Amino acid sequence: MSLTLILSVIFLAGGLFFFTTATIGLLRFPDFFSRLHATGKGDTLAVLLSLIGLGFYEGISLTSLKIVFIAVFMFLAQPTATHAISRAGLRSGLKPWMKEEKKG
C-alpha cells in the first residue's frame, strides 16, 4: 500500500464520520438555529475532507485540479448558504430555543 492510498482512506473515513455527526445533529437538535449550527459547520468540514481524500486517490492530473477547485468553492459557498437561510429564518420571526426557566 502506498502512502497516498493510506492518506485517502483516512480522509474519506473522516469525511464519513463528520457527515454522520452532522446528520445526527440535524435530526436530534431542538430548533431550527441549532440544527443549522450542526449541519452548516459539520457538512463543510466533511465535504472538504472527502474531496481531499478523493484528490489523494486520483493523483496529480486535471481531474484533481478540478477537485481542488470544487473544495475551494464549497468552502466559500456552504457558509454563505447557511448564513442566508438562517438570516431569512430570523427575519421572518422564528424564535430561538431557550431553556424552560429562562422563558418566563
Add this chain to the structure above:
Amino acid sequence: MNEFLFSIGIGLCILVFFVLYRVVYGPGVFNRIAALSAIGTKTLIILLIIGFLYNRVEMFIDISLVYALLNLIGTLAAAKYLEMEGVKQ
C-alpha cells in the same frame, strides 16, 4: 480500494435517507430547505464516488461541479424569496 469506496457511498446513501426524514416531516419550510442543502452536499460526494467506481471520473467531475453551483443558487433563491415581506410560510 473499490470496495472501500463502495462502502463509503453506501453509507452516504443511508445518511441521505435519514436526512429525508427532516425534509418530509420537518416543522416549517426553513428546516426543509436546510435539510435539502445537506442532501445536496452529500449527493456531490456520491456523484464523485460513482465516477471513480465506473472509471469515468473526468465526466462525473463536471456534473458534480454543476451540482455544487446549482445547490448554492437554489438555497440562496429560496432564502431570498422567504425573506420578502408578505410571504406566507
